[in-house]
Amino acid sequence: GEDVEQSLFLSVREGDSSVINCTYTDSSSTYLYWYKQEPGAGLQLLTYIFSNMDMKQDQRLTVLLNKKDKHLSLRIADTQTGDSAIYFCAENNDYKLSFGAGTTVTVRA
Amino acid sequence: DVKVTQSSRYLVKRTGEKVFLECVQDMDHENMFWYRQDPGLGLRLIYFSYDVKMKEKGDIPEGYSVSREKKERFSLILESASTNQTSMYLCASSLGGQGINQPQHFGDGTRLSIL
Numbered sequence: 001g002e003d004v005e006q007s008l009f010l011s012v013r014e015g016d017s018s019v020i021n022c023t024y025t026d027s028s029s030t031y032l033y034w035y036k037q038e039p040g041a042g043l044q045l046l047t048y049i050f051s052n053m054d055m056k057q058d059q060r061l062t063v064l065l066n067k068k069d070k071h072l073s074l075r076i077a078d079t080q081t082g083d084s085a086i087y088f089c090a091e092n093n094d095y096k097l098s099f100g101a102g103t104t105v106t107v108r109a
Numbered sequence: 110d111v112k113v114t115q116s117s118r119y120l121v122k123r124t125g126e127k128v129f130l131e132c133v134q135d136m137d138h139e140n141m142f143w144y145r146q147d148p149g150l151g152l153r154l155i156y157f158s159y160d161v162k163m164k165e166k167g168d169i170p171e172g173y174s175v176s177r178e179k180k181e182r183f184s185l186i187l188e189s190a191s192t193n194q195t196s197m198y199l200c201a202s203s204l205g206g207q208g209i210n211q212p213q214h215f216g217d218g219t220r221l222s223i224l
Contacts, residue, residue: 008149033212042113042199042215043152088151095140095159095205096167097213101151 006089006100013108018076020103022089025070029091032065034074037086037102046074046087081107112136113216115200121222128187130219132200139205141183142213143167143175146197158183159205190223197221 003025012018024032030051035043049056049063049072056063062075076083086102116131134141140159144152144167154167156175164175172194176184183202187194198219204211 004151031212035215042115042217043201045212045214048212095157095165095203096142096154097152099152101149 003098004089004091004100006087006103008101009104009106011106011108012079014079014081016079018074018079018083018105018107020074020076020087020089020105022072022074022100023070024072024089024091024098026091026093026098027067027070029093031092032063032072033090033092033097034061034063035088035090035099037088039085043088079105079107081109083107113200113202113214115198115216115219117219118217119220119222121224122187122190123224124191126187126190128190128221128223130185130187130198130200130221132183132185132202132216133181134183134202134214135181136202136214137180138202138214139180140203140213141177142201142203143173143183143185144199144201145169146199146218152199155185192223195221195223 006022033048034046036046037043060077064073084107088102089100090097113134122128142157143155158164158177174186200216201213203213
């Protein structure tokens, strides 16, 4: 989606932290989401953050939101081979979500 | 857990055929969505529905139509399939009403090839 931008690829070593970045344009978005897509599968909701928060932590996942810069990031601690997937950032717009093009994360041994 | 089921994982059809993609959700969600996913383009919204018999065009509705006769079922129709409609199609659902910004839950997708 043209309103949500993310880098297309990220390569990370097993055990390191991964950081996936996203910028969005709609300042009225009330929720921002991270979805994960494994090969051949649909999208799985990983986590989401309400726009009045600046951080949310859920086990190995940390979401940071900088509303002033319209920047969202997802940090995965202790990255494992099972974390290899495409990660999509999305912002809500009324009923609809606008998605980024997805970041393909490759975990190398 | 929310379950969104798409009737086929893989489908092969011929140019000019009328194609139906079916989606069923079991959580009594008001909102349902159809997206297509193409490499490097992310997900693009084709149509969505916020109630039975209601539908709204998304960003790329041309060449598609939808049907929502029952709350749990949302069908995507390719009236006359063309090769540029070869893609992965994803269905999603979410709560509506006061939960207007509820997260969307996705099915596993249908990979459609038009020959």
